[in-house]
Amino acid sequence: MTTPILEMRRIDKHFGAVHALRGVDLHLMRGEILGLVGDNSAGKSTLMKVLTGAYQRDGGEVLVDGKPTHFRSPQDSRDLGMEMIYQDFALCGNMDVGQNIFLGRWPRHFGIFVDRPKMYSEAQAVLQRLKVDVNSVFQKVESLSGGRQQSVAIARAISFNPRVVIFDEPTANLSVMATERLLETMSELKKLGVAQVIISHRLTDIFAVGDRVMVLKRGQAVGDRYIHATSEREVLELIVSGTAETNLTAEQALQQAA
């Protein structure tokens, strides 16, 4: 078996008296799309924030390419090729598309001046690669629709050439059209070998593009299934009444069914 690009083992996280994550395991292969589902407060976002270093874990370990790591901030995980796309996209509305794609790492000459020709032409290139229909890299982001703002956020993540992309509720604020376009984008990223995690309430989306789905309940993993070997009904049952006993790995579930 090949080494997972990313592995989390027995992750624990407390917030005061609340035990938010209890020994959660997670692994992700190259080019795999994993859906992360569960009720509100199941610990989905917390798990991902522990992964990117936005939160510090209380126990367990995170391995990237089989090597233990300790991220102190999202910047650390970004350096190892992990990008998170936040639910509110985390863009500066007062700046234009090109400036947002290179937010915080604008190309420079002489160390201090922003190299604008380079910035805009590279931004243009990233948008073309993504086949995003943003009219102009000079448009202010606040004048874009929600779907296009998300395209910019994705373009921003892609331009780092990431190996793992995490989407936090990507379809929550999108129209039907924009959702379809997003799912296409995700398939293309998969072809490029980018591993992806989608946190979502909408099982339909996960079943449309996902390879595997993992269910969290009250801070515990309660199930891990291959999309092709499960049904929305089974996943819903896990979300509602999953327990530690139902927490088989996807492989085990496959064997049991066979």
Next chain:
Amino acid sequence: MSAATEHDHAALPRKLRLPMQIVGGWEGGILLFMVALYAVGAYINPGFFGTTDAFSAVLRDTARFGVMAVGMSFVIINKELDLSVGSTLGLVATVFGVLYDSYHFDLGVGWSIFGATIAGLLIGLINGVLVTRLNVPAFIATLTMLFIGRGMVLGLTGGQTISFGQKAVQDHWFFGLGETNALGFNSQIPIFLLVAAIGIVALAKTRAGYQTYAVGGNAQAAQYAGIATRWVRIRAYLLAALTATLAGLMNVAQDKGLTSQIGQGAELIVIAAVIVGGASIAGGRGRMLGACLGAALIVLIDKVLREGVPITHTIDVDGVKMQVQSYAQLPGGAVQAFLGVILLAAVLIEPWAIRGGGAARIWARLRGRQAPPPPDLGEAAIVGAQMRGSAADARAVAARGLRAFLARRDAAAIILTVLLWLAGMALRPDFWGSLDNSFTLLLAFTEIALVSVGLTFVLATGDVDLSVGSVLAFSGATAAFLMKETALAPVPAIVLAMLGGTLCGMVNGLLTVRFRLPAFVSTLGMFYIARGLASWLVAGRQLSGFSDGFNVIGRNMYEVLDALGMAPHSGLLRAIAEAVSAQTLFMALVALIAGIVLAKTVIGQRVYAVGGNERAARYAGINTGAVRFWALTFSAVCASAAGVIYVAYLRSFNPSAGLGRELDGISSVIIGGGSVFGGYGTVLGALAGAAVITLIRALLSLQVLLPDGTSFVMPQHWMNVLIGLILIGAVVGDIWLRQERILSRLFKRRKGSTS
């Protein structure tokens, strides 16, 4: 460099035309307006504006404010505000003067510049640390620095003028910078052009500028993107302080001396310049060139207003008609009031007239067409519940007896009141408890308490009112002016003065609620407008000597009763009557009603709901706009009552009335359990807080008898510095002790590590 660089640029559609960053239509508009304004000036006053001297005078004065506008742009684009630049300029000039002047330290010019620069940078650093590290709201931190800086200027100069024209002759290389050079223009102008050029390039073209826009646009996003947002914000405060330092040095180089008023009100001109130049107080917008042109425009407006119109009037001397030339000028306060109005107008232009489509709606209505609907500004539906302070309240619910008292948010203020009074007793047992002193204490307490009661409501709704001191002055000046100059009877004069003050509060409320300005911006405008109007009313007039019927408001009850022929003659009753004045009774009545309304009625619950979570309150069907509007209005009513009482007590009006009262009031409310973030505060707490402030002020001016028979009084010029420090201490304490509960967290951590 993980960016996708491998794509061939040839595939891109032709050469990209980059958007303009340095200049836009707005700057063109300012230029046109300036030309028109100059033409108007030249038309009404050709004697001044027709000359080249006028042109270079405008440019010379623009130079200092323009330099400061360059620094301020970084702060405002960061979505913050620095109210302390005027004081920084003053303090820097004062430090330079004190170090350089031969009657003080008599140092060389190099050392003096060095010392002054250190002082300036220190203020910037303190501002930055207070705002970014200690989470004090920017307007509170920098407003306090404004008063602290002013206090230090007064303390260092002792209120005197410092002048070093003699010594300055030796150091012409420095003082020449403030003079007209061989080329025929003032050397400050090239300094300004250089600073402006650096600022324009730094903001539009460099990484630092991009970081500033990113932090102002979306600080969270900037942080996720790996920008050191805290440093970007501290850097802006340092730049603002540094440019104010430069302006202060330019100022002493020009004047070769200074008065204790140096730099007063400069922050108004600088902030107005940056906002007029197209920056938005909502952050993320603005250009440096606009700010510099804005500075020129504001200075020009200032000049046009100040220079006045030459007039000829005829006087009759012993039957001989004589023509006398003179200038009809606006009094000083009027200019300040106009600048305040310009500031508010400039703040409103961008969000209301341009983005909000207000201008289009008015135009449609003028043509009798159907007005387009106002655009939906939109907002996210869900915000995090505010849970601050909840643990402290949970403890309070469970506790009984003394613990229950200690868990109250106003416990500290009540205990401090008692302790401070006892301290006074210990220091001067012969004097502190006397009737005279108690009467004075109660009088001073009345003014602060009245203002604090009003502010309690405003702070509890999550807004702030920076204009209470100015409204106090405005209503006092109105009452004095009406009685003295128009011979109005006391009652209608009081009614009109109260109405005038109330109107100020309604304008505050309207700007805050209807036009959605942050309360600190609308009340900051009123801070200048009301004070400007007050000094306009009293300019050049002696406003004193009112009728006894009016003065009675400021007398003690003994005199009041005596006037009515009902004076008690004996013992305790007489002692009480001599210590309590009519105004104290009035204040107690207002406080009682306000206290019951806030604590026991639906109105009070609405106030707390709005302050706790404005959106949740709105969704629950509370008319939050009305609550905030009336809170701001009530605060102004209290302030105007305090103003009328002030005049009645002093029997005259002094333009410095209510100066810095907003600091006293806000400190009182916060010491008494309120929070600058809203949702907390009681009238009882505010009264206790006001008592603390009153007692501290009284103790600081107490003549202490030393054992060796001599006595000692703290120099009173330093008073404002200490009051400012107390406000900062109260706000920081509220944030870190009451809300973040730093002590119990530290305690827990230690317990956790030992177990």
